[in-house]
Structures are given as structure tokens and as C-alpha cells.
Amino acid sequence: MDGRNTFYRMVSKAHDNAQFVQLEMDWLQQILKARSAINAKPDTANQDLLHIPPPELDNLESPYSDLIKKHRLGPEDRFLLILAAVPHIRPQLLDMFMSRNQLTQQIYTEFGGKKAKSHNGFIPTGETILFILAGNDLKKRFQYQNLLDGTGTLFKEGILKLSDVETDESFLSGTLAISREILDLITTGRIQKPSFNNDFPAQRLHTALDWEDLVLPEDTRIELKELEIWLKHKDFLLNEWGMGKVLSPGxxxxxxxxxxxxxxxxxxxxxxxxxxxxxxxxxxxLVSKYIGETEKNLGKIFDRAEKQNWILFFDEADAIFGKRTSVNDAHDKYANQEVSYLLQRIEEYDGLVILATNLKGNLDEAFMRRFQSSIFFPMPQAEERLQLWKNGFPERAQLEPKVNLMSLASSYDLSGGSIINVIQHSLLMALEHDDKIIRMEDITEGVRKEFQKVGRTI
Structure with a gap:
């Protein structure tokens, strides 16, 4: 029943959004028609099109209208927001910009915009925004160009962005992009969790275990407590106590x-x-042999993560933060660029970033000062291994009498992950026996396999 109620709530939110988005699109269409009329008569006074009043919000409740109220968005920001959303909602609304110059057979330069790769729609750029709002009025063009300098609410909050362009191109050639999370919010009313794919090369971690199942030394647990405290009180620390002026955001x-x-x-x-x-x-x-691809892949992750308060867990950190030699060739040069890019994005990220490595000695010492915490996860000692053995076997499983967990814990220095692998092996073997009893010989075989992985013998 709860699942059905959740579904109907989602449908209700989407319906509320649809009503309000339609009003916003009608308002955008009025602005586009006004620009078209002015453009058809060059001698017409170039009125300020944002004086056309946007829809009233007072009696409307929806995730979209809540977003506008939350950030106190004025007509300028609302115009940018709906313009960025339209290619994903009703792309035909921008078909007027697809008309071609009869002399060049290309889209008019003043329209800006780009043709989408996967469909025939029009994607607005910074140039499109200035054409709609300013036309040929240079004074208004300079005035409204301030909307795109990155200091506005929509850009600071990561809701909108202008895509990057080549260094010798106008930044106004960048396409106006809306974040996937906000697009989800203003259409379905619910932010979708991103899944691992080429556009988002990261995997969401989740576990059915609890802290009681994690066996760690007390020193490690104490150090982890600082991370927990920071996550709990970071806003108070940075804002209420004003430490945001001194400390990095994450x-x-x-x-x-x-x-x-x-x-x-x-x-x-x-x-x-x-x-x-x-x-x-x-x-x-993630590290690519192709120049620029690593930064591109990392950028996709950070672009999605910004303002989401996600914890980013970078595994195999020495793959990019390993010790560097002097720059001898182009490969070394671009490897250093990858490191610089990742460090920059990590420094700017306002959440918790965890880098993990098996060997701390593999990391360049120059990077170590950038960590607020450096936490060691040692191999478990005999007492901890005993707890792992006890926790690992299911309560309903039956061990044969000669299985001695204390002896296993003291005899074999296995990590927690290896112990789980041994337990899984012995459970699978037990399922092949009629009595389903877990045998010592199967446990021993599992241990042998784990030792073999690292070149050891029992």
C-alpha cells in the first residue's frame, strides 16, 4: 500500500508541476513572439521584454513554484530557468530559431544556439539569451550579459551552467544547460538517483549492514567520529561561526x-x-589513455555532485595521486594536468571527499597536507577476527563440532573481506550436502584460496 501511495504522490506532484510549467512556457512564448515582432520591424522601439509579467505564484503549489520561491527568483532568473528546461519539455517551442539565412543557408548568427546531436531540436546558448532579451540594443546586451557571469543564484547553486567552449571562442557560445536533478524536480516532482553509465561513471554505495557489524580498532573508530561530527555540524561551523571565510568548503x-x-x-x-x-x-x-578524457569523466561526476551533499568515495587513489617523477614527456605533462584538475575539483567540493588506497606510501607526499584526516585501517587482530567469524555465519547455519572459531581467528591472519569470502565458500559447499552442515574442510579450503590470491600457503 505504501508503494501505491508513493506512486500517487509522485503523479500528483508531476500534475502540479505540469500546470505551472505550462504557465511559464506560455509566458516564455509571449516573450519570443514579442522579440519576433520587434525583429520584423527594426524601427520599432526595443522594449524590455522582461516587463511582460510572469505568472503569479501566490495560489500555486508545486515543486517548480517552490523552487522559485525558495531561491526568490525574479523575472530574469525565471526566464533563464524555463528557457533551459524547454528543450527537454517542449523543444518545438524553439523551432522559430531554426530558420536559415537565405544567403548563407545557416542558422542566423544572432540567434546563437546549437543543433542537438540526438534530435533536430534547437539548444539555446548565451548568445540566444542576449538576442531574445536585447536584440540589436547594445546597451541592453551589455546589461543582460551580467546574468551570465556566474554570480547569479541559478549558477552559484549549480542549477544552470553555460557549457565550456574553446579558449578562442566567445563564452556566449556555450549552451545553456540545466542540472539533471532540477529537471527531474520540475517535471516528475522527484529527483532521480543517477545510475552508473558513460555520462556518470560512479556507482552508488549502499549496505544492509550497520555500525555494529563493522569490526575496527578503537583508535580508528575515534578518528571516524570526526568525520561524522563534521557532516552533522558543517553548516553551523562554516556559517554560524563564520569559519567559511577561513576553511575550505568541504x-x-x-x-x-x-x-x-x-x-x-x-x-x-x-x-x-x-x-x-x-x-x-x-x-x-576512470583514468583514460586519451588526453583530456580523464578530466571529462571526473567533471561529469563533480557537475552532478555539486550542491547535492553527496559523499564522494575515490577508490584506488594512487592510480592518479601516485608519486610523480619530473616531466620528461607529453604523457607526464598530461598526467600532472589530471592531478591538478582533480585537486581543484576536490578543493571546491562542499561535501565530504574520501580517497582510499591500500598503501599510503604510494601517494605523493605533496598531496598529504590536503587531507584533514588520514585514517589507518589495519589488518584485524585475533580478537577482532573472532568477532568477524562470529558475525559472518548466519544464525540458522549449523557448524560441525570440530569447527573452532577461536582457533580459526588465532591461526589465520585474514582481513574482514577475506573472512567473508571464506564464509561464503563454506556456505555454498554446505548447500551441496544433504545435511547442510558447514564443514571444517570447506572452511580450510576457503582459507587456502584466499592465501593463494596473495601468494601465500597455509
Whole structure:
């Protein structure tokens, strides 16, 4: 029943949004018609089109109208917002800009805009915005160009952006883009969680485990508490106490230690406890042999993450932060550029960033000062391994009498991840037995397989 109620609430939000978005699009269409009429008669006074009143909000409740009220958006911002959304909602509304100059057989230069790759629609650019609002009036053009300098609410909050252009091109050639989260909000009324794909090369972490299932030394737990406290009180620290003037906006932590010691699980549990999404980025997979692709891939992640309060967990950090030698060739040069780009985005990110590595010694020491915390995840000791063995087997599973968990814990120095692998192996083998009893020989075989992975023998 709860699922059905949730569905109907989503439908209701989408319906409320549709009513208000239609009013906003009608308002945009009035502005476009007015610009078209003025353009057809060059001697017509170039009136300020934003004097055409936008729809009233007082009696309208929807996620879209709530967004406008929350950020106190005036006519200029509302115009930018609906213009950015239209290609995704009703692209034919901009077909008027697809007309071609009879002399050049190209879209009129003053219209700006670009043709979409996947459909025939028109994508507005900064130039399109200034054409609509200013036409040929140079004074108005300079006035409204201030809307695109990045200091406005929509740009500071990551709701809109102008795409990057080549260094020798006008920045107004950048396309006006709306964030996927806001587009979801003003259409369906609900922000969709991004899934791993080429446009978002990060995977959301989630776990059914709780903090009680995480076996760590007390020293490590104490250090992790600082991260939890920062997540809980960061807004008070930066805003109420004014430390935002002194401190960088986010928090950077390094998790280091052998594989299987709980680094990834800890990140997932932090998110679970604090009610935040955690996204894992494997840097060893993200680094590309093609120049510029690594920055592009990282940029997609940070662009989506900004203002979302996600925890970003970068695994295999030494793939990009490994020790560097002097610049001897083009490959070294671009590798350093990748590092610089990632450091810049991490410094600017306002949430928690965790970098994980198996060996701290693999990281360049120059990067270490950038971390507010450096937390060691050691191999578990015998007492901790015993707890892992006890926690790992399901309550309903039956162990044969000669299985001695204390002996296993003291005899085999396995990580928590390896112990889980051994337990899984023994459980699968038990399912093949008629009595479903877990046998010591299967556990021993599982241990042998884990040792073999790292070149060890029992």
C-alpha cells in the first residue's frame, strides 16, 4: 500500500508541476513572439521584454513554484530557468530559431544556439539569451550579459551552467544547460538517483549492514567520529561561526590500509547513518589513455555532485595521486594536468571527499597536507577476527563440532573481506550436502584460496 501511495504522490506532484510549467512556457512564448515582432520591424522601439509579467505564484503549489520561491527568483532568473528546461519539455517551442539565412543557408548568427546531436531540436546558448532579451540594443546586451557571469543564484547553486567552449571562442557560445536533478524536480516532482553509465561513471554505495557489524580498532573508530561530527555540524561551523571565510568548503579524508579492512564499507555506513548518498569512483578505471578524457569523466561526476551533499568515495587513489617523477614527456605533462584538475575539483567540493588506497606510501607526499584526516585501517587482530567469524555465519547455519572459531581467528591472519569470502565458500559447499552442515574442510579450503590470491600457503 505504501508503494501505491508513493506512486500517487509522485503523479500528483508531476500534475502540479505540469500546470505551472505550462504557465511559464506560455509566458516564455509571449516573450519570443514579442522579440519576433520587434525583429520584423527594426524601427520599432526595443522594449524590455522582461516587463511582460510572469505568472503569479501566490495560489500555486508545486515543486517548480517552490523552487522559485525558495531561491526568490525574479523575472530574469525565471526566464533563464524555463528557457533551459524547454528543450527537454517542449523543444518545438524553439523551432522559430531554426530558420536559415537565405544567403548563407545557416542558422542566423544572432540567434546563437546549437543543433542537438540526438534530435533536430534547437539548444539555446548565451548568445540566444542576449538576442531574445536585447536584440540589436547594445546597451541592453551589455546589461543582460551580467546574468551570465556566474554570480547569479541559478549558477552559484549549480542549477544552470553555460557549457565550456574553446579558449578562442566567445563564452556566449556555450549552451545553456540545466542540472539533471532540477529537471527531474520540475517535471516528475522527484529527483532521480543517477545510475552508473558513460555520462556518470560512479556507482552508488549502499549496505544492509550497520555500525555494529563493522569490526575496527578503537583508535580508528575515534578518528571516524570526526568525520561524522563534521557532516552533522558543517553548516553551523562554516556559517554560524563564520569559519567559511577561513576553511575550505568541504572535508577531505584519506582511508588507507590493506584490502578488505573495511574502507568501502565504512564510507557506505557513514552515508547510511547521516542519510547521505555515497558514490564510489574507481580512479584506476576512470583514468583514460586519451588526453583530456580523464578530466571529462571526473567533471561529469563533480557537475552532478555539486550542491547535492553527496559523499564522494575515490577508490584506488594512487592510480592518479601516485608519486610523480619530473616531466620528461607529453604523457607526464598530461598526467600532472589530471592531478591538478582533480585537486581543484576536490578543493571546491562542499561535501565530504574520501580517497582510499591500500598503501599510503604510494601517494605523493605533496598531496598529504590536503587531507584533514588520514585514517589507518589495519589488518584485524585475533580478537577482532573472532568477532568477524562470529558475525559472518548466519544464525540458522549449523557448524560441525570440530569447527573452532577461536582457533580459526588465532591461526589465520585474514582481513574482514577475506573472512567473508571464506564464509561464503563454506556456505555454498554446505548447500551441496544433504545435511547442510558447514564443514571444517570447506572452511580450510576457503582459507587456502584466499592465501593463494596473495601468494601465500597455509
Amino acid at each position: 572535508y577531505k579524508a584519506l582511508f588507507f590500509g590493506p584490502p578488505g579492512t573495511g574502507k568501502t564499507l565504512t564510507a557506505a555506513l557513514l552515508g547510511k547513518k547521516m542519510g547521505l548518498d555515497v558514490y564510489r569512483i574507481d580512479l584506476s578505471r
